[in-house]
Each structure stands twice: as C-alpha cells, then as structure tokens.
Amino acid sequence: MKIVITGGGGFLGQMLARVLIARGGLATEPGAKTSLSELVLLDQAFPANRVEDRLIKYASGDIGDAALLTRAFAPATNAVFHLAAVVSAGAEADFDLGYRVNLDGARLTLEACRRQPVPPRLVFTSSVAAFGGALPAVVDDTTAATPQSSYGTQKAIGELLVADYSRKGYLDGRTVRLPTIVVRPGKPNRAASGFMSGILREPLNGEPALCLVAPDARMWILSPERAVDTLIRAIELPAEAWGWNRTLNAPGITVSVAEALAALATLAGGEVAARVRFERDAAIENIVLSWPARFATERANRLGFRGDAGIEEIICAHMRASGR
Amino acid sequence: MKIVITGGGGFLGQMLARVLIARGGLATEPGAKTSLSELVLLDQAFPANRVEDRLIKYASGDIGDAALLTRAFAPATNAVFHLAAVVSAGAEADFDLGYRVNLDGARLTLEACRRQPVPPRLVFTSSVAAFGGALPAVVDDTTAATPQSSYGTQKAIGELLVADYSRKGYLDGRTVRLPTIVVRPGKPNRAASGFMSGILREPLNGEPALCLVAPDARMWILSPERAVDTLIRAIELPAEAWGWNRTLNAPGITVSVAEALAALATLAGGEVAARVRFERDAAIENIVLSWPARFATERANRLGFRGDAGIEEIICAHMRASGR
Numbered sequence: 067m068k069i070v071i072t073g074g075g076g077f078l079g080q081m082l083a084r085v086l087i088a089r090g091g092l093a094t095e096p097g098a099k100t101s102l103s104e105l106v107l108l109d110q111a112f113p114a115n116r117v118e119d120r121l122i123k124y125a126s127g128d129i130g131d132a133a134l135l136t137r138a139f140a141p142a143t144n145a146v147f148h149l150a151a152v153v154s155a156g157a158e159a160d161f162d163l164g165y166r167v168n169l170d171g172a173r174l175t176l177e178a179c180r181r182q183p184v185p186p187r188l189v190f191t192s193s194v195a196a197f198g199g200a201l202p203a204v205v206d207d208t209t210a211a212t213p214q215s216s217y218g219t220q221k222a223i224g225e226l227l228v229a230d231y232s233r234k235g236y237l238d239g240r241t242v243r244l245p246t247i248v249v250r251p252g253k254p255n256r257a258a259s260g261f262m263s264g265i266l267r268e269p270l271n272g273e274p275a276l277c278l279v280a281p282d283a284r285m286w287i288l289s290p291e292r293a294v295d296t297l298i299r300a301i302e303l304p305a306e307a308w309g310w311n312r313t314l315n316a317p318g319i320t321v322s323v324a325e326a327l328a329a330l331a332t333l334a335g336g337e338v339a340a341r342v343r344f345e346r347d348a349a350i351e352n353i354v355l356s357w358p359a360r361f362a363t364e365r366a367n368r369l370g371f372r373g374d375a376g377i378e379e380i381i382c383a384h385m386r387a388s389g390r
Numbered sequence: 391m392k393i394v395i396t397g398g399g400g401f402l403g404q405m406l407a408r409v410l411i412a413r414g415g416l417a418t419e420p421g422a423k424t425s426l427s428e429l430v431l432l433d434q435a436f437p438a439n440r441v442e443d444r445l446i447k448y449a450s451g452d453i454g455d456a457a458l459l460t461r462a463f464a465p466a467t468n469a470v471f472h473l474a475a476v477v478s479a480g481a482e483a484d485f486d487l488g489y490r491v492n493l494d495g496a497r498l499t500l501e502a503c504r505r506q507p508v509p510p511r512l513v514f515t516s517s518v519a520a521f522g523g524a525l526p527a528v529v530d531d532t533t534a535a536t537p538q539s540s541y542g543t544q545k546a547i548g549e550l551l552v553a554d555y556s557r558k559g560y561l562d563g564r565t566v567r568l569p570t571i572v573v574r575p576g577k578p579n580r581a582a583s584g585f586m587s588g589i590l591r592e593p594l595n596g597e598p599a600l601c602l603v604a605p606d607a608r609m610w611i612l613s614p615e616r617a618v619d620t621l622i623r624a625i626e627l628p629a630e631a632w633g634w635n636r637t638l639n640a641p642g643i644t645v646s647v648a649e650a651l652a653a654l655a656t657l658a659g660g661e662v663a664a665r666v667r668f669e670r671d672a673a674i675e676n677i678v679l680s681w682p683a684r685f686a687t688e689r690a691n692r693l694g695f696r697g698d699a700g701i702e703e704i705i706c707a708h709m710r711a712s713g714r
Contacts, residue, residue, distance in 0.1 A: 161558060199634045202532075210534040212553075212635065219554040223547050229536075230543040234485060310523045311536065 067091060067100045070138055072129055072175055073149030074107025077252050078191075080117055082147060082294050083107055087119045092145060093302050094187060106138050109150065113252075129171035135178040145301055146188040146237075148175045148224075154195055154353055156256035157217035168220035176227055180236040189300045190228045192221040192243040192313065194286050198356040205358040207315060207365045214356040215258075229312045240300045240308055245288040245318030245373075246357075248326075249384040258353040259285065265323065266330055266381055269341035270390065278347040281324040284359035288318040288373055289380045291387075299371055307369055317363045317373035329377045333385070391415065391424045394462055396453055396499055397473030398431025401576050402515075404441055406471060406618050407431055411443045416469060417626050418511060430462050433474065437576075453495035459502040469625055470512040470561075472499045472548075478519055478677055480580035481541040492544035500551055504560040513624045514552045516545040516567040516637065518610050522680040529682040531639060531689045538680040539582075553636040564624045564632055569612040569642030569697075570681075572650075573708040582677040583609065589647065590654055590705060593665035594714065602671040605648040608683035612642040612697055613704045615711075623695055631693055641687045641697035653701045657709070 069086060071079045083105060086092075091101040107116075108125040116124070127134040129150045139146075150171055151157075157164030172190070179186050197205055198214030211222040221243075228239035250263040261278045262285055268275035288296070296316050308314075331339035363371070374380050393410060395403045407429060410416070415425040431440075432449040440448070451458040453474045463470075474495055475481075481488030496514070503510050521529055522538030535546040545567075552563035574587040585602045586609055592599035612620070620640045632638075655663035687695070698704050 208526075208534055210532055211550075212637075213550070214557065214634065216554055216558070219550050222550050226535075226537070226543045226546050226550075230540055233538065234540070310538065313536075 067094075067102060067144040068104040068106070068142060069102060069145045069147070070106045070108060070143050071147045071149060072108045072171075073151060074124075075109030075112040075116070076149060077250060078247070078290065078293060079107060079109065079147070079149050080113065081290055082297055083117050083122065085294050085298065087117070087121060092298070094145070096304065100144075108134070108138050130166055130174065132174050132177070135174055136181070139178045139182060142183050143179070143186050144184070146175065146179060146186055147297055147301070148172065148188060148190045150175075151191075152217070153255055153257040154215055154217040155258040155350065157220060158215055158258070158349075158353060159256075161216055164216045164220055168217065169223055172224040172227060176231045176237065180231065185235060185237045187301050188228065188237050188239045189297050190224055190239060190241045191297070192225050192241050193218065194243060194245055194357045195353075196222040196225065196243055197358045201358050204360045204362050205315065206362040215353050225313045232312050233310070238305050239312050240303070241313040242296055242300045242316045243314065244293055244296065244316050245286040247290055247293050248285075248287040248380060250290065251384075251387065258350050261350070262287065262323070262326070265342045266326060266384065269330065269338045270334060270385065270388070274341050274343060277323055277342050277344045278350040279323060279354060280346060281327070281344065282322055283355060284320055284322045285354070286318045286357070286359050286361055287321055287380070288316065289383055291383055292372065292374050296371055299369075303369060314366050314369070314371070315361055315363050317366050317371050318361065319373050319376065320359050321377045326377050329381055333378060333381050391418075391426060391468040392428040392430070392466060393426060393469045393471070394430045394432060394467050395471045395473060396432045396495075397475060398448075399433030399436040399440070400473060401574060402571065402614065402617060403431060403433065403471070403473050404437065405614055406621055407441050407446065409618050409622065411441070411445065416622070418469070420628065424468075432458070432462050454490055454498065456498050456501070459498055460505070463502045463506060466507050467503070467510050468508070470499065470503060470510055471621055471625070472496065472512060472514045474499075475515075476541070477579055477581040478539055478541040479582040479674065481544060482539055482582070482673075482677060483580075485540055488540045488544055492541065493547055496544075496548040496551060500555045500561065504555065509559060509561045511625050512552065512561050512563045513621050514548055514563060514565045515621070516549050516565050517542065518567060518569055518681045519677075520546040520549065520567055521682045525682050528684045528686050529639065530686040539677050549637045556636050557634075562629050563636050564627070565637040566620055566624050566640045567638065568617055568620065568640050569610040571614055571617050572609075572611040572704060574614065575708075575711065582674050585674070586611065586647070586650070589666045590650060590708065593654065593662045594658060594709065594712070598665050598667060601647055601666050601668045602674040603647060603678060604670060605651070605668065606646055607679060608644055608646045609678070610642045610681070610683050610685055611645055611704070612640065613707055615707055616696065616698050620695055623693075627693060638690050638693070638695070639685055639687050641690050641695050642685065643697050643700065644684050645701045650701050653705055657702060657705050
C-alpha cells in the first residue's frame with residue numbers, strides 16, 4: 067500500500083512516518099496487515115535529521131499546488147494522513163494564508179483523493195480549537211463546533227468536507243479532533259498552545275521558558291506518542307465503526323499549568339521548574355482559553371482510542387525520548 | 391444605505407426586494423430608520439415579472455465572478471442579503487457546481503464585504519439541512535451541525551465563514567437557518583423539499599401534484615412572508631443581540647404531509663386535496679428525511695423572531711397572495 071502524509075515534515079508527520087516504517091504497514095483489512103510499499107512525505111520543508119528509509123519519498127512544495135498533489139499521489143494512493151496546516155496563532159495573524167493552506171489545501175487534498183482509482187482512507191487532524199464560545203462544562207460527542215479562531219474555523223470546515231466527501235464515496239475519511247500535543251519536541255512554532263510544551267521542554271534543556279497564561283489555566287492534552295497511536299487507530303478502524311459520523315473527539319487528559327509544573331518539579335527538581343516565568347499574553351489567552359479543557363470522549367473510548375495516564379507519564383516519556 | 395441581495399432573482403429575493411422598497415429602508419440604528427438609496431439584485435437570471443423601482447438595479451451574472459461582485463457592491467454597500475445558492479437536490483446531483491456556487495460563491499461574497507470602506511451587515515440564509523444523522527428528538531440551539539447532504543454541508547461551512555469574518559470585524563454577519571419554505575410561489579425548482587409546496591400550490595391551481603414522501607413525513611416549515619420578516623429582523627438586530635454566536639435556528643412549525651393535505655381539504659375542498667398522488671422517491675427521501683422536523687428555538691424567540699401560527703394560516707396567506 068502507498069501512504070501519503072501531508073505536513074510530513076512536521077514533528078507529528080515525522081514521528082508517524084517512523085512508526086509506519088517500523089510497523090511495515092497498516093491493518094486496514096480485518097485480521098491482516100497490508101504491507102507498506104511507498105510512503106510519501108509532502109511538506110514545504112523538512113528537518114535536517116529527517117527520517118530516511120528506502121520506502122520513503124520526500125515531496126517538497128505547497129499544499130496549494132494541485133499538480134504537486136497529483137504527482138505525490140500517483141499512480142495510486144491507498145491511505146492519506148492530512149496533517150498539513152498553518153497553526154493557530156499563525157492562522158490568526160495571517161487570515162488569507164490560513165484559509166489558503168487550511169481550507170483550500172484541505173480541499174485540494176480531498177480532490178486528489180477523489181481522483182484515485184480506489185477511494186483511499188484519509189485521516190484528517192482537527193483540533194479542540196473547533197470548539198469555543200459558551201461551552202458546557204464538559205464537552206461531549208454531541209457538542210456543536212463553534213470555533214472562536216480562524217484556525218478552529220478552518221478545522222471545523224475541514225471536518226465537514228471530509229464527512230461530505232466520505233458520504234459521497236469519494237474517499238473513506240476520518241477526522242480526529244486532537245488535544246493540544248504536549249510535550250512537542252523541537253523548536254517552538256506558532257501554535258498558540260506551544261507554551262504548554264515550552265514550559266516543560268525548555269527547563270529540561272536547562273533553558274528559561276515563558277508561560278503565557280495564568281497557572282490555573284487548564285488544557286486538554288495528549289502526548290506525541292499517543293497522538294500517533296490515535297492517527298493509526300483512526301485509519302485502521304473499519305468504515306462501519308465510523309458510520310455516518312466521521313468526526314471524533316480524541317481522548318486526552320485535563321491538566322493545569324500549575325499541575326504540569328508541579329509534576330516537572332517532582333520528576334526533575336524544583337530548580338528545573340523554577341526556570342519558568344509567567345508573562346500573560348492577551349492574544350494567546352484569547353485563543354487558548356476559548357478551547358475546552360474538559361471532555362467526555364465516550365465514543366472514542368468505545369472505539370478503543372486511549373489518552374495518557376497522567377502528566378507525569380507524559381513528562382517521563384518526553385525525558386526518555388530526549389535521552390534523559 | 392445601499393443594499394445588495396445575491397440570489398435577487400429568486401422568489402425570496404424578489405419578495406424581500408418588494409418589502410424593502412415598501413419599507414423604504416432598514417432600522418439598523420436604534421430608534422431610527424436609514425433610508426434606502428440603492429438596491430442591487432444580483433442573479434444569473436430574473437423572472438419576467440421582476441419587481442421594478444427607481445432604486446433597484448439588476449446585476450446579471452455568476453456569483454463566482456469576483457469582478458461582478460466588486461461592481462455590484464461599488465462604491466459602498468451597507469447591507470447584504472446573501473441568498474444565492476444551488477438548492478439541495480441540485481447540489482446533490484452536481485457536487486462540483488454545489489461547491490462552486492454555495493462555498494466559493496459565499497467566500498467571494500464575504501470577501502466583497504471585506505473590501506467595503508465600512509464593514510457591512512450581512513444576512514446569510516442557512517437551512518435545516520445543516521442538521522442530520524442521529525439527532526435528538528427536538529433540535530435546539532446547542533445541537534451540532536452534522537449535515538447529511540452536500541447542500542447542508544455547504545450551508546454549515548457558510549455559517550462558519552460568516553462567524554469568522556464577523557469575529558475578525560470584516561463584516562457584521564448573521565446566519566439564519568431557515569425552515570423549508572412553504573408555500574413557495576411559482577414553478578417547482580430543484581429543492582428536495584419542493585414537493586411540500588407543490589402538493590398545496592398545484593392542486594389550488596387545478597393541477598395534479600406528486601408527493602415524494604409518505605403521508606406521515608413531517609417537516610419544519612415557514613411561510614414566505616414570515617421568511618422575509620426573519621431576514622429583516624436578522625439584519626436589523628444590533629450586533630450585541632447576536633454576540634459571539636452568529637448562527638440562529640429560525641422559528642417554524644412542524645407539519646406532516648397528512649396534516650397539510652387535511653388543511654387543504656378543509657380550506658379548498660376534498661376534491662382539491664385529492665389532486666395529490668403519492669409516489670415515494672428514495673433520493674428525495676434520503677435528503678429530506680435527514681432534516682429535523684422538530685425544534686426548540688428559544689434563542690430566536692427571545693430575539694423576537696416569529697414563525698407562523700399554523701398550516702391553515704400559511705395556506706390562506708398563499709391563497710390570498712395568488713388572488714383566491
């Protein structure tokens with residue numbers, strides 16, 4: 067089987083590629099694994115230490131380039147992970163860029179799927195940013211998507227498109243609304259929630275970090291490892307398991323900034339946690355605090371999706387992954 | 391004030407134009423009416439008996455033509471009713487046309503608003519088709535939009551775009567999800583729900599009519615007169631009344647096909663109602679029966695929106711309007 071990952075140069079795309087290579091394929095048919103024959107990673111840029119394998123091909127360019135997508139998908143793509151996106155603060159700062167990449171790019175990706183000889187499976191990563199405004203105390207599987215950022219709007223639109231293309235049989239799509247991913251490896255990006263990784267990652271590297279929200283701010287989070295598990299489970303589940311509803315709130319855990327820093331102090335020492343300074347940023351708070359922090363993910367639990375056990379486990383996994 | 395109606399050649403656009411001319415303006419400022427200076431009706435085609443007035447200008451062309459929109463909006467538009475759409479069965483039959491008109495056309499209209507010197511007010515007509523799938527018995531203001539048709543998907547996407555453009559201050563948008571409009575005047579169109587008007591309108595004209603669903607099928611309906619009231623109320627309400635949530639389920643009434651025909655028999659005679667023949671159409675049922683028929687419109691009621699008193703009143707109003 068041929069798999070394409072858009073946004074394959076990002077940290078999640080790279081981690082997913084590593085796992086797909088290690089697994090050697092996907093169990094998309096009941097009781098059998100279909101072997102990976104080619105893995106195309108499509109992105110504008112790739113990290114210097116990008117994952118390499120004889121099955122991996124890198125395709126460099128813009129998600130808005132339909133011809134690039136056609137080439138990347140040829141001759142026949144069986145599964146697609148559509149991860150490419152301008153992140154939250156980026157889409158809020160540049161309205162037109164956000165719509166071009168997050169909306170038009172998603173449409174072009176779905177159209178590329180539609181042109182395949184056999185409708186491919188597709189996993190689209192949406193986000194807690196699809197929610198906002200006056201929300202119930204606990205968001206559940208029936209809560210309406212009322213985003214309060216352009217990024218969240220574009221993700222909610224992508225969900226609708228994936229559902230409609232699936233209903234028409236042009237592809238077999240599955241959207242997972244991912245929690246904020248913590249601890250993101252590497253350098254900070256323009257994700258409004260990036261500080262939540264920064265306040266754990268930077269102090270562990272011996273560096274100072276800024277927390278842009280108050281200590282009692284709570285977030286709905288998921289480790290990178292569990293996020294990759296979520297994507298793979300989403301694509302491997304049979305179409306019947308998804309049914310008419312192709313959008314799912316993925317499990318996560320609710321963690322406040324104060325709880326995360328207390329766990330960091332316990333695991334790495336108080337002097338490490340003390341490297342975090344608080345400096346509230348109204349623009350970031352406007353985005354991040356509009357996202358819900360508490361979910362009941364009954365449907366996802368029933369479908370076998372799993373979040374992390376706790377913030378300590380997440381920090382330990384990050385420390386192991388970064389060689390500590 | 392200059393007002394633009396996209397889809398101004400449709401029956402609702404024409405009715406709205408008549409009412410706006412009769413009112414002479416809109417009460418968009420508290421306690422005062424702003425006089426109408428120009429009313430542009432934009433559409434691909436117009437009826438032979440189109441409404442004429444010295445304030446009305448007709449602009450003929452495609453909603454996908456950005457230059458046409460720029461000309462129609464010049465030099466400065468204060469209020470927009472974005473009604474232009476490929477209707478439900480049409481969008482289901484021609485996937486690409488539906489997206490081009492209902493999604494790309496909406497985006498171009500919003501972009502034309504964004505280019506105005508002062509952000510205009512805009513009313514967008516969404517639909518009960520934004521709902522579908524496994525729904526609660528009564529749809530309320532918190533029910534998630536999970537459309538099960540391309541038309542509903544495109545409307546739900548339009549809602550999200552109107553909300554995001556409003557949040558960014560590019561326009562002051564308001565979306566009303568209209569019930570199925572009954573009795574639509576004129577000839578049948580490709581609206582999947584069109585039969586519900588046909589089974590009342592055609593028999594009153596002495597003609598036979600086909601009902602494409604079973605007698606116990608229920609629909610959420612609104613008369614054309616009340617639909618125009620809804621659009622005007624939507625644009626006249628101050629921005630504060632809308633707040634962060636720019637999408638509203640408009641009031642209607644729940645009526646079954648059997649109830650509608652019984653009312654027709656009472657008002658016009660059993661021989662008139664007997665002109666309706668039942669011939670179920672699976673494609674139409676797939677679309678129409680995915681729409682909810684029962685709503686609790688608490689927020690709309692609070693904001694002063696009103697539905698009809700009953701199906702008898704709706705049929706009487708239609709009989710009066712068509713000179714009976």
